[in-house]
Amino acid sequence: MKKTEEKGFVFRHLRKFLLVNAVGILIFLNYDMFYQVIGENNITMLKIIVQIFMLVAIISVGIQIWFSTRFNLDIKNVHMGALFFTIGIFQVVHIMTLEGMPNYLYYDYGRFSDLFDLMTHNLLPLGMIVVFSIRYRYITFAYRKRVFSTSIVIAMLFVILCFWQIPFIHQLFVQFNLKVMLQTSSIIVQLVLIALLIWKFEWSHKKNFLFLIATSYFLIGNGLFSLSASYTDAYYFMGEMSQVCAFATLFYGIYYASVERPYRKLEASEMRMQKMAYYDEVTGLPNHRYLEEKLEEDMPVSKSGLTILLIEVERLDAIEISFGQKHKNVLVKTIADRFQSVLKEGQLLVKFAKNQFIIYVKQDCKKEARRICEALRQILEQPIQLHHYSLRVKLYTGIAVYPNDAQRTERLIKCAQYALNKAKTSGPGHVAFYTSEIELKNRERLQLEHDLEKALINNELFLEYQPQLEIRTNEIRSVEALVRWQHPRMGRIAPDHFISIAEESGLIIPLGLAVLKMACRDMKRWEELHGKAVKVAVNLSLSQLYQENFSGEVRKILTETGWEAAYLQLEITESMTYEVAQMIPVLDELKALGVTVAIDDFGTGYSSLSYLTDFPFDCLKIDRSFVDKIGISKKGEAIVTTILAMAKHLNVKVVAEGIETVEQFMYLEDAGCDKIQGYYVSKPLPFNELIDRYDGLLARVYSVV
Numbered sequence: 001m002k003k004t005e006e007k008g009f010v011f012r013h014l015r016k017f018l019l020v021n022a023v024g025i026l027i028f029l030n031y032d033m034f035y036q037v038i039g040e041n042n043i044t045m046l047k048i049i050v051q052i053f054m055l056v057a058i059i060s061v062g063i064q065i066w067f068s069t070r071f072n073l074d075i076k077n078v079h080m081g082a083l084f085f086t087i088g089i090f091q092v093v094h095i096m097t098l099e100g101m102p103n104y105l106y107y108d109y110g111r112f113s114d115l116f117d118l119m120t121h122n123l124l125p126l127g128m129i130v131v132f133s134i135r136y137r138y139i140t141f142a143y144r145k146r147v148f149s150t151s152i153v154i155a156m157l158f159v160i161l162c163f164w165q166i167p168f169i170h171q172l173f174v175q176f177n178l179k180v181m182l183q184t185s186s187i188i189v190q191l192v193l194i195a196l197l198i199w200k201f202e203w204s205h206k207k208n209f210l211f212l213i214a215t216s217y218f219l220i221g222n223g224l225f226s227l228s229a230s231y232t233d234a235y236y237f238m239g240e241m242s243q244v245c246a247f248a249t250l251f252y253g254i255y256y257a258s259v260e261r262p263y264r265k266l267e268a269s270e271m272r273m274q275k276m277a278y279y280d281e282v283t284g285l286p287n288h289r290y291l292e293e294k295l296e297e298d299m300p301v302s303k304s305g306l307t308i309l310l311i312e313v314e315r316l317d318a319i320e321i322s323f324g325q326k327h328k329n330v331l332v333k334t335i336a337d338r339f340q341s342v343l344k345e346g347q348l349l350v351k352f353a354k355n356q357f358i359i360y361v362k363q364d365c366k367k368e369a370r371r372i373c374e375a376l377r378q379i380l381e382q383p384i385q386l387h388h389y390s391l392r393v394k395l396y397t398g399i400a401v402y403p404n405d406a407q408r409t410e411r412l413i414k415c416a417q418y419a420l421n422k423a424k425t426s427g428p429g430h431v432a433f434y435t436s437e438i439e440l441k442n443r444e445r446l447q448l449e450h451d452l453e454k455a456l457i458n459n460e461l462f463l464e465y466q467p468q469l470e471i472r473t474n475e476i477r478s479v480e481a482l483v484r485w486q487h488p489r490m491g492r493i494a495p496d497h498f499i500s501i502a503e504e505s506g507l508i509i510p511l512g513l514a515v516l517k518m519a520c521r522d523m524k525r526w527e528e529l530h531g532k533a534v535k536v537a538v539n540l541s542l543s544q545l546y547q548e549n550f551s552g553e554v555r556k557i558l559t560e561t562g563w564e565a566a567y568l569q570l571e572i573t574e575s576m577t578y579e580v581a582q583m584i585p586v587l588d589e590l591k592a593l594g595v596t597v598a599i600d601d602f603g604t605g606y607s608s609l610s611y612l613t614d615f616p617f618d619c620l621k622i623d624r625s626f627v628d629k630i631g632i633s634k635k636g637e638a639i640v641t642t643i644l645a646m647a648k649h650l651n652v653k654v655v656a657e658g659i660e661t662v663e664q665f666m667y668l669e670d671a672g673c674d675k676i677q678g679y680y681v682s683k684p685l686p687f688n689e690l691i692d693r694y695d696g697l698l699a700r701v702y703s704v705v
Contacts, residue, residue, distance in 0.1 A: 194216065311395050338379045343372070359372055370431070460487070644672055
């Protein structure tokens with residue numbers, strides 16, 4: 001694209017060059033008629049006007065370079081500017097001494113005028129050759145001033161010297177035919193310059209090409225001057241016209257290099273910055289900044305309302321981890337293209353955040369919003385091909401409407417985010433419209449997160465322990481620690497509620513360590529009171545296992561509390577066994593401390609049974625959803641029996657959770673289960689109550705069994 005543009009520039013100016021020369025040839029062939037129409041006196045005046053035009057062009061180039069080098073201290077540009085100022089001084093003297101100008105001096109102006117005209121024709125190409133031979137480098141402001149001032153001073157001294165030696169100059173013109181010598185030398189120097197420009201020609205150097213065109217005009221002009229017999233013949237007139245074209249082309253070349261090209265670069269840079277600021281790099285879609293400004297513009301004039309659909313694509317982070325950023329970008333672009341295909345004219349698709357899009361509809365219409373959601377669902381039912389895989393993604397969508405839900409841009413987007421959070425709690429594929437109740441619950445959740453952080457500091461969390469009965473010995477030798485929160489205003493808060501908040505906010509790590517420390521400390525007190533240790537089971541989260549040096553933290557707690565590692569059991573859920581490569585090293589480190597590991601909620605994680613041969617675990621806990629089917633479903637009983645048989649072959653202990661009836665107990669006892677846990681044995685008890693009721697609890701167990 002760029003190469004084509006550069007070639008177009010070259011051919012465009014080449015055509016102009018050929019056209020100008022064609023017009024010049026036409027005038028040359030009809031010069032007698034042209035001369036008669038213009039008249040002799042007017043020809044002289046036209047010559048002076050042409051010379052003044054050339055002077056203006058020369059001085060303009062010099063001034064242009066002078067100002068541009070304030071911002072670009074390139075040694076080539078500085079010397080080029082000095083060259084044009086020097087030529088400008090010579091051109092002033094040439095015009096002042098032209099035939100027909102007022103006589104300020106006492107001698108032959110014609111010869112004097114020719115001298116400075118021919119000096120200009122020689123100095124310009126020679127100076128350009130010197131400039132092109134200088135190595136590119138940056139200079140100082142002082143150097144710039146020195147070059148410009150020196151060139152002007154030398155030019156003025158040369159002019160003064162020439163005025164002082166006018167008779168000598170006249171003698172040179174007569175005896176040595178200086179005019180012909182200077183004309184010949186100017187042609188030779190210009191040919192050298194043309195050869196140099198052609199040798200170094202590149203399509204991208206537009207300025208050099210313009211210099212090549214200008215030098216060609218100069219060469220043609222000097223050739224015509226050498227054939228001229230008088231100042232009024234066709235050769236001289238056409239030579240002057242060639243000089244005009246040359247200086248006009250030079251002026252544009254310098255203008256292009258110092259003004260137009262930097263401006264175009266700046267304009268292109270601004271456009272790139274504009275695109276970076278307002279458009280997404282991967283999809284090319286407008287971004288959040290574009291949307292916000294668009295909403296600010298549309299809200300005051302909207303009569304039918306505005307709707308935004310905030311859409312989050314699930315699993316993109318997992319796909320990025322598995323396939324890499326490049327393939328994720330391909331997937332995001334494919335999804336964006338599919339989204340775009342279902343939108344009507346006037347509906348805007350925006351790449352809002354990392355895994356989120358917004359569809360902006362200029363009307364308040366829930367029916368249209370639902371149509372878009374359904375169309376998106378249908379178009380994503382077709383799998384997306386990525387890296388030899390067929391992938392399916394689901395969407396969560398939150399919808400907010402102006403002006404019903406909000407009257408400001410920021411507020412409208414926030415309402416859509418509240419609705420999106422509601423949709424995410426309902427599961428993939430769900431759509432939620434904003435309501436004030438959603439925002440209220442979200443605020444309550446944030447407040448609860450804040451209160452939970454304070455609860456960790458103020459020791460508002462405490463543990464309850466649910467005993468586990470060993471069926472073979474009818475003894476309670478282990479308990480499970482369950483965290484509880486007594487909120488100062490809201491009372492007791494369900495663990496399912498605040499544990500999820502802790503996991504989302506990152507508070508699960510300090511909470512988990514606090515629970516582990518409390519459990520070890522309480523069990524140490526138990527041992528001191530009863531003279532024997534009881535194993536305590538503590539649940540872990542995935543975030544804790546990913547915590548740096550988690551085994552070191554466990555070792556530290558065991559040391560501080562004095563609790564033996566053999567009497568600590570750490571429980572992970574079956575769903576956490578997906579991350580085999582990350583989990584096994586951590587569990588091995590924990591096992592090396594002497595603690596035991598249990599898999600909680602076994603049978604509910606939808607994972608492959610192959611992990612049972614990989615993970616270093618000591619115990620399986622049968623989820624209560626299977627226990628509840630005992631006595632009700634033969635299939636449920638068969639699953640429990642199968643788990644027990646498998647555990648026996650793997651040589652691991654089994655704990656059945658949620659035992660509430662004697663039938664369940666009897667079935668598990670006959671099936672060979674090791675331990676049971678549930679309300680049939682005891683509900684979870686605070687530590688002090690567990691101590692007080694321990695003996696009575698044992699007596700109750702014996703009577704029940």
